[in-house]
Amino acid sequence: MGQDSVSTPRLSFGPDEEPDIGTPYAQYVRLETLHSLQHPRSKVDAELSFIITTQVMELLFDLLRHEWTTAQHALREDDLTAAFAALRRGTHVQDVLISSWDLLATMTPGEFTAFREVLGEASGFQSSAFLRLEFMLGNKNESLLKMYEGSAAVHGDLTAALHAPSLYDEALALLARRGLPVPHEPGTGRYRASEEVVAAWRQVYTDPALAEAARLGEALLDTAERVTRWRQRHYSSVKRTMGAKPGTGGSSGLTWLKQSADQDVFPELWTVRNEL
Template sequence: MGHDTVSTPNLSFGRAEEPGHGTPYARYVRLEELHGLQHPRSKVPAELSFIVTTQVMELLFDLLRHEWTQAQQALREDDVPGALAALRRGTHVQDVLVNSWDLLATMTPLEFGAFREVLGEASGFQSSAFLRLEFLLGNKSEHLLRMYEEVPGTHAELADALRAPGLYDDALALLARRGLAVPYEPSAERYRPLPEVAAAWRRVYTDPAEYPGLAELGEALLDVAERVTRWRQRHYSSVKRTMGDKPGTGGSSGLAWLKRSAEQDVFPELWTVRNEL
């Protein structure tokens, strides 16, 4: 993804119009393929719930990416209402993602342990769709690309995402175009808070007439950020209940990593500036 255009996921429905493949509804949503994607490797009943829930999450990751990239494109076109609409649609997706943990949260350690072995080294941390969202949020880390070195297409896409502006970068670029002193500089590194950015948001909130629409944008971004924290907290509590403090299946530190993640705010200046308002 370059700086001037925003790529969107491929949402082609392929043979949706082909005859002889069931009802129009079945063709449109690809029912036969969709319901053929669940292949438990054990006879443990809880494994099917685990597979279905993680597949639903993956689909929602792609949908959320679509909404956030739509918001980015609108911001680049100075279309604040369009960006707000996309961000609000995205918050509904985030709400469903947060609530999707309910399907796994009550799985007992014995139930999960009964099929955990069949996962091998598979882990949610390996989700390229989730990592793409993290990059859009400014949580960038080049070393995470190593796990995709044997998948050239995915590696190249993530490398592009690492170098491209994130959602917050495009919001700050808009602030700069509106005359605020924002040191806008997209980076392939994790976003670090800057006092100049906090000062810019403070001006947006204290003088909304001078910067129409930007306070609403700040609040919409904060809605996104708050739901990111909710997701991380639910992830942490669900893992803690299901498997305790055991190492993650993919070799991660499990709970320790999740706890650190849950304590990190995205779009940090939008949080800190509230101390001064």
């Protein structure tokens, strides 16, 4: 190959896919497809912002799932360096997710009400990607799978997540392999805190020989704190935009969001701070 020649990378597409038209960049990120996915059902300007913001959130949910899955695999392999890196990348994704509420928070009740009817039964509570993240955090609820019975692939993915260890389960399993008395076994229900796990984290934070595990605790708490920020931001945005009215799709709206915002993720990591 000559020194001045330039090779163009070959792009491959699935058998049922059509390549996007345009520059290599447009083909790589599928621009034509991406910019064709916004279809407002009303003439209200605020609806386009609502659609694009929620679509961006969904993409970020997928990215966060990728990072947390990577962290889980690393913890399973006792590779804390890789786990820290994945969790750190995940916190950056979470920061963008939290900030994305800025695009919706200033929507007035009048603007939202003007197009709310076209949403029909659609609700953010129906997001399978978001529920998958909740399961990965240990917030499992088998009854929620019922709404996905019409989609075999989604139902199967969520069922697998329900039965799989959560991110916190993998961390506790690592502590157990390090010789700490951690009695917790993964389950299919919402994670419940235990005094034994609090005691294990207390030992982690007070024994210099377990400094690396203490770093893991702090990395997990970075994740947990951002989950709380996300929930609080969600709550305040909904409260500002629609008040205490029932949510679309029949959800309890503000009441559920408030309860969620008040619930700690990885609870023993918060409790042990009372004793350090």
